[in-house]
Structures are given as C-alpha cells and as structure tokens.
Amino acid sequence: MCKLHNNWYLYIMNKKADHLERLSDPSSYFPGISIDCVIIGFDKDQLHILLLKWKERELWMLPGGFVNLDEDMDQAATRILEERTGIMLPYLTQFHTFGDVNRRDKNLLAEFASMLDGASFTKLNDFLKQRFISTGYLSLVNIQTCKPTVDIMSDYSEWIPVNQIPSLLFDHAEIVGKALEQLKSRINYLPIGITLLPEKFTMKEFQTLYECILGKTLDRGNFQKKILKLGILDRYEKMLSGKAHKAPYLYAFNKKRYNELLEKGIGYMN
Amino acid sequence: MCKLHNNWYLYIMNKKADHLERLSDPSSYFPGISIDCVIIGFDKDQLHILLLKWKERELWMLPGGFVNLDEDMDQAATRILEERTGIMLPYLTQFHTFGDVNRRDKNLLAEFASMLDGASFTKLNDFLKQRFISTGYLSLVNIQTCKPTVDIMSDYSEWIPVNQIPSLLFDHAEIVGKALEQLKSRINYLPIGITLLPEKFTMKEFQTLYECILGKTLDRGNFQKKILKLGILDRYEKMLSGKAHKAPYLYAFNKKRYNELLEKGIGYMN
DNA sequence: CAATTATTGTGTAATTTGCACACATTGCTT
DNA sequence: AAGCAATGTGTGCAAATTACACAATAATTG
Structure with missing residues (x-):
C-alpha cells in the first residue's frame, strides 16, 4: 500500500x-x-x-x-x-x-x-x-x-x-x-512469546509473561528446562548487565522451530 | 413454559x-x-x-x-x-x-x-x-x-x-x-459423553465417540484405564448380551463427579 | 458339547513427564 | 574481599504415558 x-x-x-x-x-x-x-x-x-x-x-x-x-x-x-x-x-x-x-x-x-x-x-x-x-x-x-x-x-x-x-x-x-x-x-496455540516480547529477552521475562496469562506462579527451574528442551529459543552469549547480581543470558526465538511447533499447539503448560 | x-x-x-x-x-x-x-x-x-x-x-x-x-x-x-x-x-x-x-x-x-x-x-x-x-x-x-x-x-x-x-x-x-x-x-471442556451417548453404554462406544471427534485411534486398554481412574463412570453388572463374543459391561455417568471435573476441564486426551 | 474366536477387562514394564527442591555459578553491592 | 540475590543446572521421586501381553468370556462352530 x-x-x-x-x-x-x-x-x-x-x-x-x-x-x-x-x-x-x-x-x-x-x-x-x-x-x-x-x-x-x-x-x-x-x-x-x-x-x-x-x-x-x-x-x-x-x-x-x-x-x-x-x-x-x-x-x-x-x-x-x-x-x-x-x-x-x-x-x-x-x-x-x-x-x-x-x-x-x-x-x-x-x-x-x-x-x-x-x-x-x-x-x-x-x-x-x-x-x-x-x-x-x-x-x-x-x-x-x-x-x-x-x-x-x-x-x-x-x-x-x-x-x-x-x-x-x-x-x-x-x-x-x-x-x-x-x-x-488458547495459550498453547497463540504466538504468545514471539508477539509480546521484544527481539531479545531474558528467561525471567518469558516466565513472567506466562505467569501473567495463566494467573499463577510457575517453578523457575522447571520452566527453564521445559522451554530449552522445546528448542524454540536460541541463546545469545551477550549477557544483559548493569543490574545487580548475576547477569542472565539473552534469548531470541528460533522462528522456524517455533512456527513448526505452534501448528500442533505448543505444550508449554497445563 | x-x-x-x-x-x-x-x-x-x-x-x-x-x-x-x-x-x-x-x-x-x-x-x-x-x-x-x-x-x-x-x-x-x-x-x-x-x-x-x-x-x-x-x-x-x-x-x-x-x-x-x-x-x-x-x-x-x-x-x-x-x-x-x-x-x-x-x-x-x-x-x-x-x-x-x-x-x-x-x-x-x-x-x-x-x-x-x-x-x-x-x-x-x-x-x-x-x-x-x-x-x-x-x-x-x-x-x-x-x-x-x-x-x-x-x-x-x-x-x-x-x-x-x-x-x-x-x-x-x-x-x-x-x-x-x-x-x-474444546473436547476437555464440553460435556461430550453425557450429551452424546444414551443413558447406558459400553466402553467401546465411549471410545469410538472420542476417536470420531479427535480423528485418530486410541489404545483400547489405556483409554479404559484412564476413564475408570477418573471415576466419572458407574459400572452396571447387567451386561449387554445377544451379540457375539464376550459381553461388555454397561456404564453410566456419575453426573456429580463428572460435572465437578468438567469445570476444570477433564484431561481425557491430548 | 468342547474347541474356536473375537472381543472385553486387566496387568506390566519401559519410558517420559511433572514436581519440588537443592546446589552451583555469577556479577554487582557494601 | 565477603556477601547477596538472582540465574543456570542437577537430582530424586511420584505420576503419567505408551506399547504391549495376557486372561476372561460368551456366542459360534464343527
């Protein structure tokens, strides 16, 4: 247009x-x-x-x-x-x-x-x-x-x-x-993360997003393992720093992998 | 009215x-x-x-x-x-x-x-x-x-x-x-069985209903165990007979239990 | 009337997943 | 330099899923 x-x-x-x-x-x-x-x-x-x-x-x-x-x-x-x-x-x-x-x-x-x-x-x-x-x-x-x-x-x-x-x-x-x-x-069928988060984000941000939508807290360790196992995220060595305490990794979506899974519904959480 | x-x-x-x-x-x-x-x-x-x-x-x-x-x-x-x-x-x-x-x-x-x-x-x-x-x-x-x-x-x-x-x-x-x-x-959130089946039915009928909706076959043994474990069915000793081979039990819904589970979504199948 | 047969009911073992928590790591703060 | 708070990872146990195997049964069949 x-x-x-x-x-x-x-x-x-x-x-x-x-x-x-x-x-x-x-x-x-x-x-x-x-x-x-x-x-x-x-x-x-x-x-x-x-x-x-x-x-x-x-x-x-x-x-x-x-x-x-x-x-x-x-x-x-x-x-x-x-x-x-x-x-x-x-x-x-x-x-x-x-x-x-x-x-x-x-x-x-x-x-x-x-x-x-x-x-x-x-x-x-x-x-x-x-x-x-x-x-x-x-x-x-x-x-x-x-x-x-x-x-x-x-x-x-x-x-x-x-x-x-x-x-x-x-x-x-x-x-x-x-x-x-x-x-x-429809959390498992909507492109939640890829549309709602910036290009690069921390695992904590991703988890908080899910907690907001579901209205309940999730176990940090299990969330991280589950997401990483799905293979939808690429990790970037460049860390976020400047804030207190240990600097987290930054992640971005592997869009190809993400879209493949999304069609069948991503079983993030129940 | x-x-x-x-x-x-x-x-x-x-x-x-x-x-x-x-x-x-x-x-x-x-x-x-x-x-x-x-x-x-x-x-x-x-x-x-x-x-x-x-x-x-x-x-x-x-x-x-x-x-x-x-x-x-x-x-x-x-x-x-x-x-x-x-x-x-x-x-x-x-x-x-x-x-x-x-x-x-x-x-x-x-x-x-x-x-x-x-x-x-x-x-x-x-x-x-x-x-x-x-x-x-x-x-x-x-x-x-x-x-x-x-x-x-x-x-x-x-x-x-x-x-x-x-x-x-x-x-x-x-x-x-x-x-x-x-x-x-929405199969886990709709009153599938209780509305679509007659008062009493066999486990096979129940399973076939699910297979029709989902468009795939399910393992018979696992389906039976899963449903029985949910406790939504009462078994009646009066068996269906007249047809060939082993006569199946008849089941009916335990409506109280069924409605309790339905509110949270019954995890029949994924 | 026993052997056959197709179907139903149940059991089991291997594997995966879920869940709760512990421990190790890191980089800023004090 | 020590402490701290948050991140990354591991471990053990319970529960569920999956793929079968086996047993029980009642009409059919020869």
Whole structure:
C-alpha cells in the first residue's frame, strides 16, 4: 500500500478524510454491527490493554468501529484498528460476538448524542441509536514497537495495565474479560512469546509473561528446562548487565522451530 | 413454559403462527443478522449433523433464522432451533461469526426469491436480499431422544453422518467445519459423553465417540484405564448380551463427579 | 458339547513427564 | 574481599504415558 502513496502523509490524510466522511454520513456502514478490538501487550511484568479516551471526558473504551457494506468483517477489524490507533495489524482473530439487547447503556448513548449533536454528526447520532451487536477481535503485539496515535474521536490512547483498567464504555469490560479468558485457554496455540516480547529477552521475562496469562506462579527451574528442551529459543552469549547480581543470558526465538511447533499447539503448560 | 399452556398443541400452534407472521413481515427482525445452529449427535460410530431439506428441492441447510429486535442473541438461538426443528435446548454455545461479504451465493438468493414470491412472502424476499452476517451456535444432543419435527420452510429434517453431508446452502459447509473444529479443540471442556451417548453404554462406544471427534485411534486398554481412574463412570453388572463374543459391561455417568471435573476441564486426551 | 474366536477387562514394564527442591555459578553491592 | 540475590543446572521421586501381553468370556462352530 505504501507503493501507491509515495507521500506517507498524504496517505494518512486520505484515510482520515474517508473515515470522517463515513462517520458524518454512516449510510455506507452495515447497520447494527460493530467491531471492538482488544489489543494486548506486555511490559514490566504486566499485561496491558490498548484503550482510547473519549474527547474531553473521563470515558475509556476499546478501539472500535463499524463494518463497511462491501467489506469482510476480518478486513474491517484491521481497518478499524488502523483508523483509530494508527496500528496496522494484518491478522486479528475474532473471539466472540456480543449480542445482548441491553449491552449498550441508554444513558450513555444519550450523552453521546448530546456531544455529537453540536458537531454536525446528526446522522451518526441517528445511526448510533439503533441496537448494535459487536464482534470482538483480539491481537497480541509488542508494546515497545507499537506506538498508537489518535483519531478525531479520542483525546489519547494508552496502554493500561490489566489490573488498572478504569471503568469502560458499555460492555467493554466484559469484552476485555472474554479476550483474556481466550488468551489463557488458547495459550498453547497463540504466538504468545514471539508477539509480546521484544527481539531479545531474558528467561525471567518469558516466565513472567506466562505467569501473567495463566494467573499463577510457575517453578523457575522447571520452566527453564521445559522451554530449552522445546528448542524454540536460541541463546545469545551477550549477557544483559548493569543490574545487580548475576547477569542472565539473552534469548531470541528460533522462528522456524517455533512456527513448526505452534501448528500442533505448543505444550508449554497445563 | 408448559405451565402457561395446558394444551401443548395450542402452545405449538401459537409459536408456529408467530413464526409465520414474522416471516411474512420481517420488520421485527434485526436486519442483517442471522443465526445458524450446528446440532451434533452420535450414533453407530459416527458423528451426525442435524440438517433440513428445503421444500421441493434437493437443497440442504442448517436450521437457522433471524434475531428479534428485542431479543438477546443467545435466546434467539434457542428459539430458532425450536421453531425449525421442535428441539428445545436451553443452552447453545456460540462458536463463530461469519462475516464475509460474499458468504451468500447470489444465484441461490435469486432462486430463493423466485420460490418465495409465489407464496406472498414478498417482504421476506426483500429482507433476504440484504447482506447477512451469521453467528454459529453449537450443541450436542443424544440422537435417540431427539426427534426433530419440521417447519413450514422445510420438507424434512434428518441426522446426516458427517462423512455423508451433501452440498449445503451458502457457506453452511464451512460453518459445520468450524463447529467440528471447535468440538475437537474444546473436547476437555464440553460435556461430550453425557450429551452424546444414551443413558447406558459400553466402553467401546465411549471410545469410538472420542476417536470420531479427535480423528485418530486410541489404545483400547489405556483409554479404559484412564476413564475408570477418573471415576466419572458407574459400572452396571447387567451386561449387554445377544451379540457375539464376550459381553461388555454397561456404564453410566456419575453426573456429580463428572460435572465437578468438567469445570476444570477433564484431561481425557491430548 | 468342547474347541474356536473375537472381543472385553486387566496387568506390566519401559519410558517420559511433572514436581519440588537443592546446589552451583555469577556479577554487582557494601 | 565477603556477601547477596538472582540465574543456570542437577537430582530424586511420584505420576503419567505408551506399547504391549495376557486372561476372561460368551456366542459360534464343527
């Protein structure tokens, strides 16, 4: 896509203009369907979720949006995430569809309406009044290399540690919960380490990541032996130093080996 | 619900009338959303899927329908299955949402239209022309105690062995495939045996069921020992006889023990 | 009616894995 | 230089997995 736009700035501006246009006249959107993205990152012994703050209000939400009438839902998820955060992820995996009648609080909707009215978004306002079903999409990313930007709807976007998530719009807390549950139950089938860790990392970081997802502590010695035996890591002699005590080895993924195993499900832990 | 209708026949007729009314004027349906149910049974060493045949045509499909505007999707799944097959299942579990633009073949839709036109279903016809997203729901049932009936749209409903499934409407084959995949991957968390087998069964039947789901053979001796050790089965001295060779014991589930284990996931097989 | 046979129930031995903990190593701190 | 805290590795025991072998049984067969 870069090739079509040798001016990156123009490319972005085009996208933004298109987004804005559709919002002000949402007739090209599939009515009643939305998508919400749960983007999970890992930093400093904590899982983080990418959240957006609504303009001028202490109201947090997942990056979400609507499906174009001529667009597959999986494509829509990728587009929506890019529009709202600037993050381009070609593969997001669907994990659940939320279809309760009262999943969207009526009072909040009314507030939304009052905020939108002033800004010539009357059509969007009507569009939003109908009932919506939302499909949740999930992805895991390296928090360091993933710097979200902000769209017109939001003040700022932020990586929030899972234990510090504020109260969220509508049923977004439930959506996050379901995503974390999915992450845990599919831990052996998702590319956990390779997406959530930096290029090189210590064994301790890797273990902490697993402990966060599983919500329990693991035996250090056994974890290390199990992982090394799988052969998915290459060890680098260059050690991390500067901090107190014995310097640990740095490791990186042997991607070939890792992907081979991932197809059958890596039996890290039960 | 029985208590409200001491005349069962009347109750059914009311439901049918309501269904018919909504179909002839689909304005009370959520536009663009449908539900398809994959009901799985087991009989004679084969998994079976419950399919409906379209009136006067060799066209097979999953029992499906539309969501009322004032109805949670999970509720809708139960209602739809009952409307189309007479089977009442309070718990159906959602497994995937199918949202590709071209999931419904345009030619088939046109044929549908021609069939419906003659029968004063012009509004339904228009309703069906729009794009639809469909959410798949899954349930496991005992094929013996589950006798489907037929609704106005269908000639007959039938349990079809998974290896003999005919070509299906739209993307229903893909939906079935995804359901079977789900069944396999969640085998330790779904009430496999207790829903798919009759009250009493032999160890061989139980093993065959697992082999069908997993798509591989299991060692007989080890399977038997593993299951017995879990303590989820009660053995009955009354043996099955009449057939050649050694008569096997009959077993039934110890439901209390079974449900206890199921919550944590029963580690039958990996 | 005993021998046959296919199927069911159980046992065993070799191997692998899981688990808890101990010990050795290392590089910074004091 | 000694101490310390974290990393890397080893060891022993229990439990599980795996691949068979053997025994028991009831209808079939000659």
